[in-house]
Amino acid sequence: MICGRRVRRFLSAAAAVMAGPRPVVLSGPSGAGKSTLLKMLLKDYEGVFGFSVSHTTRQPRPGECNGKDYHFVSREEMQRGIDNGEFIENAVFSGNMYGTSKAAVQAVQAKNQICILDIDMQGVKNIKKTDLNPIYISIQPPSVDILERRLRDRKTESEESLQKRLQAAREDIEISKEPGLFDSVIINDDLEAAYDQLKDTLKEEIEKAQSSKTS
């Protein structure tokens, strides 16, 4: 009996190792600081994290790279991929289509890296229906007024897009308070403090990923 239990424990530990590190979902309002924080992680922990490159139908911003920041595609191409079952999740945000392809996640997991998904609240709800089993982290702004200032200063949005994003942000701020929806909710007021909190939340996974690289 004890032996059976030990074998089961051994097998489930072995399965966890074989499955690789748990992915990480970073969500939160547009402009809350998700990309800023994830770029810090990717730079400081080279080879430990890998970014799940989403598909989108929105136009690239100055400096954004196709295949690195997003796969920029037409609505027709995106819809074809969705119809062919190529996406784990997809959503319409501020009038544009976004989605996480199975290939994007597999490309990171094949390298045994911690896969980071930067997705909106609809994506969070849809990923919860899958067996991806990520760590869910919400990045929140200190207030809607500060969020608006950051988005305006970023100079990436038209007035129409900015207003849509602010409306989605108000909804996101409310939904993110739902108990159990996120493993951690980080208020990005001071950037360094928010980054420290993010690293602390991911400490165990980072250590596991680092030790599996050296062993």
Ligand SMILES: Nc1ncnc2c1ncn2[C@@H]1O[C@H](COP(=O)(O)OP(=O)(O)OP(=O)(O)O)[C@@H](O)[C@H]1O
């Ligand atoms: N703690 C902070 N204090 C001041 N400015 C910040 C802070 N964090 C991020 N920013 C700035 O706010 C703007 C929005 O940040 P960022 O682009 O990372 O947001 P995001 O959540 O990834 O947005 P989106 O979902 O639209 O891609 C950027 O110009 C960034 O430099």
Ligand SMILES: Nc1nc2c(ncn2[C@@H]2O[C@H](COP(=O)(O)O)[C@@H](O)[C@H]2O)c(=O)[nH]1
């Ligand atoms: N559900 C998904 N949401 C995504 C995905 N990729 C990005 N996003 C979210 O969209 C908004 C807007 O992004 P932006 O780059 O246009 O500012 C933001 O909240 C992202 O998190 C995705 O694959 N699925």
